[in-house]
Amino acid sequence: MVNSLRTKLSMSYVIAAVIIVFLINALTNLFVVEHFREYVNENQQLRNKEIVATLAAQYKGNDNWNIDSVASIGESYLINGIIIKVKDINGKTLWDAKEHNNGMCQQIIEHMAANSNGIAGSKEAKYTEVPYSLYNNLNKVGVVEIGTYGPNYLNEHDKAFIDAFNNVLIGVGLFSLVFALILGWIMSRWLSSPISRVISAAKSISKGYYSERINRISNTTEINELTSTVNQLAESLEKQEALRKRLTGDVAHELRTPLATLQSHMEAMIDGIWEADAERLKSCHEEIVRISKMVGDLEKLTKYEGDKPVLDKELFDIAELAKRLIQNFESQFLNKGLNIEFIGDSTEINADRDKISQVIINLLSNALKYTPVGGLVKVVIKSDPNDVILAIKDNGPGIPGEDLPYIFERFYRADKSRNRLTGGSGIGLTISKAIVAAHGGSIGVQSSPDTGTEFTVTLPKLKA
Ligand code: ADP
Numbered sequence: 001m002v003n004s005l006r007t008k009l010s011m012s013y014v015i016a017a018v019i020i021v022f023l024i025n026a027l028t029n030l031f032v033v034e035h036f037r038e039y040v041n042e043n044q045q046l047r048n049k050e051i052v053a054t055l056a057a058q059y060k061g062n063d064n065w066n067i068d069s070v071a072s073i074g075e076s077y078l079i080n081g082i083i084i085k086v087k088d089i090n091g092k093t094l095w096d097a098k099e100h101n102n103g104m105c106q107q108i109i110e111h112m113a114a115n116s117n118g119i120a121g122s123k124e125a126k127y128t129e130v131p132y133s134l135y136n137n138l139n140k141v142g143v144v145e146i147g148t149y150g151p152n153y154l155n156e157h158d159k160a161f162i163d164a165f166n167n168v169l170i171g172v173g174l175f176s177l178v179f180a181l182i183l184g185w186i187m188s189r190w191l192s193s194p195i196s197r198v199i200s201a202a203k204s205i206s207k208g209y210y211s212e213r214i215n216r217i218s219n220t221t222e223i224n225e226l227t228s229t230v231n232q233l234a235e236s237l238e239k240q241e242a243l244r245k246r247l248t249g250d251v252a253h254e255l256r257t258p259l260a261t262l263q264s265h266m267e268a269m270i271d272g273i274w275e276a277d278a279e280r281l282k283s284c285h286e287e288i289v290r291i292s293k294m295v296g297d298l299e300k301l302t303k304y305e306g307d308k309p310v311l312d313k314e315l316f317d318i319a320e321l322a323k324r325l326i327q328n329f330e331s332q333f334l335n336k337g338l339n340i341e342f343i344g345d346s347t348e349i350n351a352d353r354d355k356i357s358q359v360i361i362n363l364l365s366n367a368l369k370y371t372p373v374g375g376l377v378k379v380v381i382k383s384d385p386n387d388v389i390l391a392i393k394d395n396g397p398g399i400p401g402e403d404l405p406y407i408f409e410r411f412y413r414a415d416k417s418r419n420r421l422t423g424g425s426g427i428g429l430t431i432s433k434a435i436v437a438a439h440g441g442s443i444g445v446q447s448s449p450d451t452g453t454e455f456t457v458t459l460p461k462l463k464a
Contacts, residue, residue, distance in 0.1 A: 005195065006188035013184030014177060021173040028169065033162070040158050041150075048146050051077065052132045055086060055144055059136050070095045081108050081155070083147030085129065089140060097147070105147075112149035115159050126150075194218045198230055205230070210238035243305065247298075250411050254294060254425070258287045290425070297427035301410065304355075304434035311352040311438060318388055318459075319344045319381045321353065325360050326379060329368065337373040344381030349388050350462045355435045359443075362428040363392040363455050370453070371396035387441075388459050395452035404447060408433045432457075 003011075058069045070086050074095040077084055083097040083105050098105045109127050129145040154162060197214055204212040212234055214227045265284050268274040303309060326342055333340045349356075367377045371394040380391040399407060403414035411426040429443075436443045441459040 005192045006185070009188035009191065010181060010184035013180040013187070017176045017180035021176050025169055025173070028165075032165070036158075036162065040154060043158075044148065044150075047082070048130070048132060048148075051082070051084060051146060052134060052144060055142075056134050056136060059134065059141050063136075065094055065142065067094060071100070074100065078104060078108075081111070083108055083129075085145040086134075086142060087145075088142045091143075094142070109147070109149070115149075115154050115156070191220070191223075194220070194223045194227070198223075198226055201234070202230055205234045205237065210234055210241055247302075247410070251298065254411055255291065258291050262287050294425045294427070297425050297431065300358075301427055301431050301434070304431055304438065309355070309434070309438045311355065313350050313352055315348055315350050315462075316353050317346045318349045318351075318356065318390065319346045321357060322360055322379055322381060322390065325357060325364060329364050332368055333377070336368065338368065338371055338375050338377060340377045340379070342379045344379070347381055347383045347388050348462070349459060351439050351459060352435075355438070356459070359432040359435050359457060360390070360392075362432045363457075366428060366455075367392055367394040367396070367453075370394070375452075383461065386461055388461050390457040390459070391454055393452065393454035398449040398451070398453055399445070399447040404445060407445065408443070 054073055055070070058073060059065055062069070065086075065088055074084055074086065074097055078097050078101065085096040085098070086094040088094055093099070112127065127147060127149050130148050131143050131145045133140050134142040134144055194216065197216060201212050201214045213231050216227075218224050218227065262284055265274070265280060269276045269280065274280055322344070323342055326340055330340070364377075364379075371377060376395050378391075378393045380389075380393070382389045382391070399414045403412070406412045407414060408429045409426075410430045412429075413426040433443050436457055436459065439459055441457065443458075444456045445453065446456070447453040
């Protein structure tokens with residue numbers, strides 16, 4: 001059965017209260033009432049001894065039974081609800097409460113029966129007259145029979161005490177129930193209202209309101225964790241959404257120019273304004289190559305950006321990898337009249353070899369593209385106990401200060417006119433940054449027109 005947290009908490013409090021009240025009742029009845037009954041029986045014994053002592057004292061005073069004194073003692077007990085019958089040593093009745101006032105005796109017996117009703121063990125209770133011998137100086141002088149209702153007879157005071165006691169227990173029980181209900185209600189409100197807040201925020205997020213955040217801090221650890229998890233979820237959805245929008249916008253923007261150029265060139269040729277000669281077709285072909293390179297780069301970028309890219313890590317020597325990649329580039333560097341140097345010792349690293357190759361290739365090809373003829377490119381590998389630092393430095397024209405903060409952004413090109421010539425799409429550094437970040441590393445740049453540009457990649461060495 002599906003119930004709200006509020007109902008469940010309130011119910012559990014009530015059930016706990018009922019069980020506790022029931023146990024308290026059972027235990028108090030078991031111990032307190034039992035002890036009280038012993039106390040009542042002891043009281044009865046004391047009262048009986050007192051009756052015997054009073055009658056014996058009367059005999060002793062007169063050295064014989066004085067009928068009037070015995071009668072006045074019997075009457076005073078009868079007024080107090082005690083039925084007695086006094087006999088002398090020969091069994092002759094001296095005073096009998098029933099003979100004296102039978103109606104009153106019957107009333108007393110009925111009253112005693114009524115007082116015993118409803119008390120545990122009262123079923124076997126009945127009226128008996130218990131005989132007690134009366135002595136004068138160790139000589140038996142008579143017998144007194146005391147009317148007793150038992151076992152478990154309670155007199156007025158005893159009964160009042162038990163009733164009051166039971167009333168207190170009932171009161172405590174009722175109070176506990178009401179208290180449990182109120183406490184359950186307060187607790188459930190206290191717990192469920194932050195959960196309701198999380199639910200309503202999650203509903204808004206699911207409807208696409210990714211900027212929704214839960215700002216209230218709860219003093220319950222789990223609720224705080226839940227809140228921050230939902231906030232993180234919203235934040236990551238918001239980022240993804242922004243990334244998606246930006247990507248779509250950027251792609252449309254980047255493709256518009258080459259497509260428009262292509263379209264106008266083609267139309268001019270179709271309309272016969274331009275002749276479809278080799279040079280014009282070559283220019284169109286170059287635009288198409290640019291577009292397909294951009295699409296290829298975008299494909300790579302979506303793989304590395306956004307969701308965490310899957311890394312296929314292995315242990316390898318990054319210095320050896322860098323040397324091999326430099327060799328691949330060697331002829332292109334020679335053709336452009338550039339020098340390339342490598343400094344570094346073999347250094348083991350736990351990383352995705354293919355993706356790190358991609359980073360080195362991007363940085364080398366940038367150095368190749370942007371360093372003018374006669375320039376020098378240095379590749380340095382250093383390491384400290386935790387990190388490997390790969391630096392690729394050229395003595396080219398540098399990157400203008402105002403462009404530096406943006407060069408890692410998608411489609412950002414520092415020098416648009418020169419980039420048209422170099423064919424850069426402004427995605428290479430974005431891809432490199434995403435790969436390095438996925439490895440838990442960082443990439444930085446230092447550049448000035450005098451000294452050239454230096455890219456520094458820091459990667460954790462052996463992080464699993
Ligand atoms: P691109 O495909 O245009 O080279 P990148 O993301 O690799 O894209 O680089 C972004 C921009 O940063 C480049 O367009 C260029 O203006 C600048 N840049 C990158 N590397 C260098 C470098 N070594 N020297 C000068 N400018 C550079």
